[in-house]
Amino acid sequence: MLVLSLWLCAALLPQVLSCPDACSSCSGPEDILCEACRAGWTLHHGTCVDIDECGTELATCPSDSYCFNTEGSYACRGCDRSCVGCMGSGPARCKKCASGFRLTGTKCLDIDECAERILPCSDFDELCTNVEGSFRCDCAEGFRRKNHVCVKEQQPSAEEKGLLEDITNEEVEVLQQMFFGVVLCALATLAAKGDMVFTSIFMGAVAAMAGYWLSDRGGRYLDSLLRGR
Structure with missing residues (x-):
């Protein structure tokens, strides 16, 4: 059994x-x-x-999606961004075109607002750039956005900046030494010819340079002593 x-x-x-x-x-x-x-x-x-639920009342999908039948069930898939409601995928299955799109032939296609509008941007210093479904306004070169408007970027002029503004103290000292060196060479050349006037000027310049150098070095030495260096 x-x-x-x-x-x-x-x-x-x-x-x-x-x-x-x-x-x-x-x-x-x-x-x-x-x-x-x-x-x-x-x-x-x-x-x-x-059972094709999409063809019956069994399927319930949101208004921004469409029904896609599967074996034994169904799925809700999102509409193309150019659509307001749709019957399938892509811009050719829209029930209505979304803002920024227009029905061209059988498809909802993007509108180029920059080409269609006379003044798409309110500011004359803005440039229009088309994007899908809309557009944006960017400040032109040499301008920046401030308080929602484009203002010209201020560039410092030569008068405002000054010719020697970026030169350091060490560079100024080198330039001074070069200048005095050129002057001394010119005076020495003239003094070598036996001209007593230029010889006197040359000797005076040498004495002035020596005095300046000694006073400058002495001042620095004294400053170092006072600071304990």
């Missing part, structure tokens, strides 16, 4: 496991032997047929 029961179970088990995927119960492995169908399918002449 136990052997007979096991034989019957072994004979029935393959039939249960070999039903088509859409069948919840069947009398055999063939598609036409379905007795009941899973959710999303309907029985038609012994075969489970997919």
